[in-house]
Amino acid sequence: MTPVRRRTLEILLETHRAMGAYEVLDRLAEDGFGRQPPVAYRALEFLVEHGLAHRLQRLNAFAACLHPGEEHAPVFLICRKCDKVAETSAPAVRNTLHDAAGEMGFTVERATIEALGLCPVCAEGRE
Amino acid sequence: MTPVRRRTLEILLETHRAMGAYEVLDRLAEDGFGRQPPVAYRALEFLVEHGLAHRLQRLNAFAACLHPGEEHAPVFLICRKCDKVAETSAPAVRNTLHDAAGEMGFTVERATIEALGLCPVCAEGRE
DNA sequence: CTTGACTTGTTATTACATAACATGAGAAGA
DNA sequence: TCTTCTCATGTTATGTAATAACAAGTCAAG
Incomplete structure (x- = not known):
C-alpha cells in the first residue's frame, strides 16, 4: 500500500x-x-x-469496497439520482447464477451484478 | 423498423x-x-x-436479444476467450436481487447481471 | 554494488460516446 | 394541395474513458 x-x-x-x-x-x-x-x-x-x-x-x-477482506458476493444498488452506491451481499444471487451457468456448461469466473434505481432518500423526495 | x-x-x-x-x-x-x-x-x-x-x-x-418479446430477466454469460455471448434467463436471480434491495428500501428499476468466464467449447481446448 | 522486481511518472494514442445542427421523407390536418 | 409537425438519417465537432510504450527512481536479495 x-x-x-x-x-x-x-x-x-x-x-x-x-x-x-x-x-x-x-x-x-x-x-x-x-x-x-x-x-x-x-x-x-x-x-x-x-x-x-x-x-x-x-x-x-x-x-x-465496503466489506474488504470478507469473502463476499457484491451486489450494487446504484441510485440514478444521487449516484450513491449501496453495496450489499447476496450469496443467493451468486449461487443461482453459478447454478444456471453450470447447467449450460459455462464456467463463471467473475460476475457483475448491478441494479439501477432509487435509494430510499431520493425515493422520498420528488423525483 | x-x-x-x-x-x-x-x-x-x-x-x-x-x-x-x-x-x-x-x-x-x-x-x-x-x-x-x-x-x-x-x-x-x-x-x-x-x-x-x-x-x-x-x-x-x-x-x-435472443428472446425478444418475451418478458425476461436476461443473464449474460460472456466467454472471455471467443467473446461469444450466451443469454439465459434466471428469474430466481432477479427475484433474489429485488428482495435483497427491497429490504434496504432500494427500488430496483433496471439490473445488469453479467458473468465472465469460459464457454463449454473454449473450456475444452487449451486456455 | 549490482541485479531484478516494482512503483511512479511521462507522452502519445486509441477507443467509446454524445452534443448540436442540417436535411429529407412521410403523416396529419387546414 | 399545401403546410406543418414529427422523426429518421446524416453531418461536424467535441467530450470522455482507457491504454500502450517508455523513462526514471526505489529498494531488497544476492
Missing part, C-alpha cells in the same frame, strides 16, 4: 459515491500526485485486484 | 458475438449507411429500447 494507492482509497471512501477515474485523478493531482490518466487507473486497478474497491460497469466508475 | 435498424439487428444476429458500436458501424458503412458514430449508436439504442438487443457493460459492447 503506497501513498497514491492509499490516497485513492481514501478518496473513494470519503465521497462514498461512484467516481469516474478522471474524477479521482483530479483529486490526486490536487494532492500533488501525477496528472496523467494511468496514475489513477493503476491505483484503481490495484485496489480492485486486492478487493479494496469495485468497478461499476454501468457508470464506468469505481467505488470503494 | 427502418433499414439501418434492421441491418444493425441482422449484423448482431449474424455474428452472435458481443460487438462494439464501432465494429457495427464499420459493417453498416460497408452496406452504404453513414460512417459516423451516431448512426450506429442510435440504431443500437433503438434496438435496446425495444428489447431487441442488450448492452453489455463489461465489454462496452452490444448483443442481439
